Amino acid sequence: MHGGQCFIVEIVLPAILDDDGRRMTFAAGVKKIRTRFGLSTGQLARVCRVSRRTVEGWEQGRPLGETAFELLHAYLARQRRLAERVRKRRRQFK
Numbered sequence: 351m352h353g354g355q356c357f358i359v360e361i362v363l364p365a366i367l368d369d370d371g372r373r374m375t376f377a378a379g380v381k382k383i384r385t386r387f388g389l390s391t392g393q394l395a396r397v398c399r400v401s402r403r404t405v406e407g408w409e410q411g412r413p414l415g416e417t418a419f420e421l422l423h424a425y426l427a428r429q430r431r432l433a434e435r436v437r438k439r440r441r442q443f444k
Contacts, residue, residue: 377411383422384409387429397425 366379374382384394391405398418408414
């Protein structure tokens with residue numbers, strides 16, 4: 351502190367939620383994402399541009415770097431958009 355001033359800084363970290371909307375540990379969340387999309391650790395590693403051992407480390411609780419998180423987030427966003435397009439097309443043919 352300088353001159354009796356105190357600053358409060360809020361840091362917002364990304365969270366992975368389970369099917370009921372509860373926050374998961376990051377390790378459990380990464381594994382759930384990987385298995386839900388049917389990816390091996392090697393495939394997820396390629397998506398995030400890291401090694402397979404790095405993905406294994408995330409699933410054991412090691413931190414995820416910012417760049418890898420952004421790549422994982424982008425992958426999930428692409429998958430969500432693809433799923434939405436498939437649902438729309440299915441509705442058109444019913």
